[in-house]
Each structure stands twice: as C-alpha cells, then as structure tokens.
Amino acid sequence: MSSILILVVVLLVLVLAGFVLGYNKIRSADVRVSEALAGVDVELTRRASLIPSLVHTVQTFAAHEKGVLDHVTDARAALTTATAGKSIADRSAAEHELDSALRPLLALGQSYPQLNSSNNFLNLQENLADTENKLAFARQYYNDAVATLNKSLTTIPWMFVAPLAGVSEREYYHING
Numbered sequence: 001m002s003s004i005l006i007l008v009v010v011l012l013v014l015v016l017a018g019f020v021l022g023y024n025k026i027r028s029a030d031v032r033v034s035e036a037l038a039g040v041d042v043e044l045t046r047r048a049s050l051i052p053s054l055v056h057t058v059q060t061f062a063a064h065e066k067g068v069l070d071h072v073t074d075a076r077a078a079l080t081t082a083t084a085g086k087s088i089a090d091r092s093a094a095e096h097e098l099d100s101a102l103r104p105l106l107a108l109g110q111s112y113p114q115l116n117s118s119n120n121f122l123n124l125q126e127n128l129a130d131t132e133n134k135l136a137f138a139r140q141y142y143n144d145a146v147a148t149l150n151k152s153l154t155t156i157p158w159m160f161v162a163p164l165a166g167v168s169e170r171e172y173y174h175i176n177g
Contacts (some may be wrong), residue, residue, distance in 0.1 A: 022161035028169040029149040030167045036142035040173065041083045043135040044095065047128065048083075051098075058108055066102050075101035088171040096175065101127070101149035103126045139173045146170045 002075070016037045055069050075098040082094035106125060109116035116122075153162045 005057075018157065019161060020173055023160050023165050026149075026152055026158060026162055026167050027137050029145070029152055030062045030165075030170075033145045033149050035136070036145040038087075039138040040135070040142050043131060044079060044083050044091065045139045047098070047131045047135065048076050048079050050127055050131065053120070054105065054128070055074045057118060057124060058105060060113060061118065061121075062108050063111050065105075065108060068101075068108065072098075072101040072105050088173055092174055103169070104138050121155070138173070146172050
C-alpha cells in the first residue's frame with residue numbers, strides 16, 4: 001500500500017513539474033512575441049518620425065505638390081494610430097498606406113533636380129532605407145516568435161497547459177500589397 005502511495009505522489013510531482021515547465025515555456029514564448037511586436041513598433045515609429053522632415057524638405061522645393069504631401073501626412077497619422085492599437089492587420093494596412101504615399105513623394109526627386117541634390121533629402125532617403133531594412137528584420141523576428149509560440153500551443157503536452165496559462169495563438173505580420 002505504501003508503494004502505491006509513493007507512486008501516486010511521484011506521479012503527482014511529475015505532473016506538477018510538467019505543468020510548471022509548460023506554463024513557463026508558453027508564457028516566455030508569449031512575452032517574446034510581445035517584445036518582438038514592440039520592436040516592430042519602434043521601427044514603425046522611427047520611420048514615422050522621419051516623415052515630417054521629409055515633407056518639410058520636399059515642401060521647400062515643391063510646395064505646389066500639396067496633394068502628395070497631404071497624402072503622406074495623413075498616412076503617417078494613420079500609422080501612428082495603428083501602432084497604438086493591438087491589431088496586426090491595422091499596423092500592416094497603415095504601413096502599406098504609408099509605403100504607397102511615400103513612393104510619389106520620393107519620386108519627386110526625379111522631377112526636381114534641386115531636391116534630388118539636397119543633402120537633407122538624400123540623408124532622409126538613406127535613413128528611410130535603413131529603417132526599412134531594420135523594419136524588415138523586426139517583422140521577421142516577430143513572425144519567428146509567433147511561429148514558435150503557435151507551434152507550442154498546438155503540440156502535446158503544451159496544448160493542455162496553454163488555456164490555463166491564458167495564452168492563445170497570435171497573428172502573423174503580413175505585408176499587404
């Protein structure tokens with residue numbers, strides 16, 4: 001009888017240890033996803049912070065391109081709003097809108113040679129390109145973190161711990177286009 005009691009206690013300890021390990025693994029993966037999303041937001045914010053200077057520089061040389069400038073300003077505001085929310089789809093849509101607005105703005109450099117030779121304009125273009133590279137890396141890091149979490153949530157035995165940990169699958173970051 002005592003050997004059965006010992007066996008039951010050992011099994012309970014093993015189940016409890018497995019639960020604690022699973023809980024910690026899933027919560028850690030969830031935190032990693034949140035941290036990765038914050039990294040995407042940092043780069044989106046950095047990118048958005050370059051826009052006022054870019055608009056001002058273009059405005060100096062091409063003030064009558066008001067429609068293009070307004071579109072960029074509106075897209076920047078939408079991106080700032082989207083990064084304050086929780087929706088990955090909203091972030092992605094706002095990012096796509098900003099990309100669409102920036103294309104004609106950056107193309108103005110071809111129409112205005114004095115703009116294209118402006119050091120400020122060239123520096124801003126370089127900073128935007130650098131930020132886009134960092135943003136691509138941040139998106140990939142986020143999607144890798146989501147893949148790790150989502151895989152854990154759908155495999156045995158972790159799938160039984162996930163509801164108790166209050167963690168659910170997370171959405172991947174897709175680039176609309």
